[in-house]
Structures are given as structure tokens and as C-alpha cells.
Amino acid sequence: MIRWHAGASTVAPALPPPTPAPRPATRRRLRPCSAKKPADDGDRAGGGSSLLSKSVLLRSGVALFALGFVDAGYSGDWSRIGAISKDTEDLLKQGAYAVVPLSLALIFSLSQDSSSES
Secondary structure: OOEEEOOOEOOOOOOOOOOOOOOOOOOOOOOOOOOOOOOOOOOOOOOOOOOHHHHHHHHHHHHHHHHHHHHHHOOOOHHHHHHOOOHHHHHHHHHHHHHHHHHHHHHEEEEEEHHHHO
């Protein structure tokens, strides 16, 4: 083995990379695939309900709005990083007492509307 002197320590040369194993002679042929879904007879042709309907998205948005009020008013994080002032935080805290019950009422009224339409 060859050694080179590099300062106060010795360094050995790196080993050559191992040779790859030979590939088998039979290889699979690649075929193009289609991203289109095959048409089925009952494939939402009659306006079937999707997983995320407008009602679910609207209720989720209202709930997120109400949770935003609670987070901004009560966590203290937003005023600590300087995004809102302490006065605004106190105002959001008071506003949450009106926004959260109204949001809950809207969420439950939307769920009753969507169940009565079905």
C-alpha cells in the first residue's frame, strides 16, 4: 500500500469504486401510461356529491375565522411578535365573545340546510 506523508499524519489513497453488477440481458420495455380515468357508467354523471362540497368548505371557513379570533385574542403570540398591538388584542378578545357564537350558529344552520336538501 502506498502512503503519502502529509504534515504530521499519513494518508492512504482512496479505493476505486466497486464495479456495478452486470445487468440481465432481458429488459422490460417501458410503455406510456394514460393519466385519464376510464369512463364508467355511474361516474358522477348524475351530479353525485363530492367529498368537499360547498357546504363543507363554507363551514370550515367559518370555523377557521372563529378560531382566528380566539387565537389572535387569547394566545398573546401576535402581540408579542409585534403583528398586532395590545389594544388590538384586547379588542379581538372582546370581539371573540360575539364572533364565536355567531359562527357556531352559522355552522349548525348550514349543516341543517345541507341535510334538508338531500
